[in-house]
Amino acid sequence: MKINVDFDLCESNAICMQIAPEVFEVRDDDFLYVLIDHPPAELHAKVREAVDRCPKQAISLAEDLPAPE
Amino acid sequence: MVGASLAGLQAAQTLRRDGFDGELTMVGDEPHYPYDRPPLSKHFLAGAWEEEKLRLRAAADPDALGLTWRLGTAATGLDLEAKRLELSEGPALGYDGLIIATGAAARTLPGCELAGVHVLRTLDDAVALRADFDGGPDHVVVIGAGFIGAEVAATARERGLAVTMIEAASVPLGRVLDRSSGEAIADLHRANGVDVRLGVGVSGMRSAGGRVTHVDLEDGSAIQTSVVVVGIGVVPNVGWLEGSGLTLDDGILCDETCLAAPSVVAAGDVARWPNARFGGAPSRVEQWDNAIEQGAYAARRLLAWLSTDPDLATDLAPFQPVPWFWSDQYDKKIQLAGIPTETAAVVHGSVQEQRFVKIYLDDAGLFVGALAWNRPRQAIQARQLLAEGASAEDARAKLAPAPA
Ligand SMILES: Cc1cc2nc3c(=O)[nH]c(=O)nc-3n(C[C@H](O)[C@H](O)[C@H](O)COP(=O)(O)OP(=O)(O)OC[C@H]3O[C@@H](n4cnc5c(N)ncnc54)[C@H](O)[C@@H]3O)c2cc1C
Numbered sequence: 001m002k003i004n005v006d007f008d009l010c011e012s013n014a015i016c017m018q019i020a021p022e023v024f025e026v027r028d029d030d031f032l033y034v035l036i037d038h039p040p041a042e043l044h045a046k047v048r049e050a051v052d053r054c055p056k057q058a059i060s061l062a063e064d065l066p067a068p069e
Numbered sequence: 070m071v072g073a074s075l076a077g078l079q080a081a082q083t084l085r086r087d088g089f090d091g092e093l094t095m096v097g098d099e100p101h102y103p104y105d106r107p108p109l110s111k112h113f114l115a116g117a118w119e120e121e122k123l124r125l126r127a128a129a130d131p132d133a134l135g136l137t138w139r140l141g142t143a144a145t146g147l148d149l150e151a152k153r154l155e156l157s158e159g160p161a162l163g164y165d166g167l168i169i170a171t172g173a174a175a176r177t178l179p180g181c182e183l184a185g186v187h188v189l190r191t192l193d194d195a196v197a198l199r200a201d202f203d204g205g206p207d208h209v210v211v212i213g214a215g216f217i218g219a220e221v222a223a224t225a226r227e228r229g230l231a232v233t234m235i236e237a238a239s240v241p242l243g244r245v246l247d248r249s250s251g252e253a254i255a256d257l258h259r260a261n262g263v264d265v266r267l268g269v270g271v272s273g274m275r276s277a278g279g280r281v282t283h284v285d286l287e288d289g290s291a292i293q294t295s296v297v298v299v300g301i302g303v304v305p306n307v308g309w310l311e312g313s314g315l316t317l318d319d320g321i322l323c324d325e326t327c328l329a330a331p332s333v334v335a336a337g338d339v340a341r342w343p344n345a346r347f348g349g350a351p352s353r354v355e356q357w358d359n360a361i362e363q364g365a366y367a368a369r370r371l372l373a374w375l376s377t378d379p380d381l382a383t384d385l386a387p388f389q390p391v392p393w394f395w396s397d398q399y400d401k402k403i404q405l406a407g408i409p410t411e412t413a414a415v416v417h418g419s420v421q422e423q424r425f426v427k428i429y430l431d432d433a434g435l436f437v438g439a440l441a442w443n444r445p446r447q448a449i450q451a452r453q454l455l456a457e458g459a460s461a462e463d464a465r466a467k468l469a470p471a472p473a
């Protein structure tokens with residue numbers, strides 16, 4: 001799984017961070033940082049929930065992309 | 070699932086994620102795969118986005134959920150006893166479990182049948198309205214200063230069109246915001262060149278050759294226009310359920326777990342249920358995030374109902390979300406968590422700089438809501454604090470700017 005965020009759409013509301021803080025972080029500068037581009041399997045469920053709940057539909061996933069070796 | 074939109078799609082996705090591997094059918098009367106409505110009044114109407122961009126992520130690959138799509142097909146009746154759904158096309162459909170997410174439709178006025186007069190709820194509505202905007206009309210009249218009306222007015226101004234917004238109440242958004250925030254919205258639109266007329270109703274519309282020419286107001290004045298947008302709220306889509314035995318009263322009445330009848334759950338704009346967090350009077354919520362959260366919840370409720378595993382049913386707490394919505398107008402992001410009251414205090418930023426957070430207190434001084442104006446992060450933080458039952462002092466301290 002590979003995470004892509006469209007930063008033109010993202011409004012840094014940190015909803016994704018509430019759901020998956022291991023992966024998404026909105027810092028005090030009000031920008032979103034993706035901490036892990038290729039999240040491990042145990043985080044997939046949370047990441048998918050973050051995708052659904054992002055009101056700007058800013059997060060997309062390439063589900064079948066494995067992490068590079 | 071009946072209703073192929075936000076709540077219905079989320080329910081389908083949740084069923085699959087939670088391991089349901091039986092047959093799923095999605096019945097939707099619109100011809101389109103599920104799309105996102107909020108951009109209809111914003112990016113799409115502005116001309117910045119095309120249709121492809123509106124598709125909901127979960128429906129990007131329609132085959133991914135392993136369900137049968139029955140698009141362009143309306144549910145026309147429900148037999149609870151026989152567990153059968155009647156359809157506008159083809160034979161009736163039997164079910165073990167039913168999720169109703171038929172949403173709501175725009176309320177109309179006499180005159181809505183005229184060319185040039187629009188409502189905005191569906192993609193087809195948005196395509197028609199955008200085509201009229203593309204024609205460069207001299208004047209756009211927006212009837213109703215609710216969220217849809219206010220967003221359409223903002224987008225029309227951004228497209229350089231002359232706009233008059235008419236509202237029968239004395240402030241915009243009076244139904245959903247406190248008075249001073251409503252006044253701030255009126256000021257925002259005036260500052261952007263909208264002719265805002267408050268406290269005056271519309272008495273009718275005139276036409277020539279089938280196309281609207283004038284909107285008549287109750288104060289005797291008239292506005293000449295070729296494009297009118299009517300944004301006066303919505304009515305839940307329950308007509309097809311008349312006589313089914315479900316309780317229909319401003320939506321489908323459910324229990325506190327979104328159950329409407331044995332084996333039937335409802336979610337999204339169409340569902341009315343008691344949220345114990347707010348005293349338990351049944352209400353409907355017309356908000357994007359609620360449709361998602363409730364769609365997911367309703368799917369789990371149904372799985373619990375159908376399951377023989379007693380733990381599944383008892384594990385499920387009643388559905389008691391903290392409401393939250395956003396509205397983007399011009400360069401302003403306006404978000405409300407919880408419920409507004411007339412007792413408010415600004416705890417972050419200032420109204421002058423147009424970036425602030427204010428909290429709402431109820432009569433007992435309890436923290437019950439927050440409005441964030443160009444402060445999206447604090448809106449979500451406030452929602453979390455409300456969910457945790459934070460005190461007013463706590464909310465004040467945590468929502469204040471971090472010390473430098
Ligand atoms: C222009 C616009 C802008 C918005 N902006 C915001 C915003 O900024 N923030 C926010 O929080 N919310 C916003 N909303 C509200 C949000 O989009 C709704 O709360 C959400 O769409 C509700 O989802 P739903 O699935 O319950 O219902 P809907 O999205 O209304 O979907 C119901 C579906 O069921 C179909 N249907 C109805 N009857 C039948 C039948 N008998 N058989 C089969 N299908 C049927 C309908 O055609 C529709 O496709 C906006 C809404 C609109 C229209």
Ligand code: SF4
Pocket residue numbers: 005009010011012013014015016017024026032053054055056057058059
């Ligand atoms: S939920 Fe969406 S808009 Fe919010 S911070 Fe995450 S990516 Fe950005």
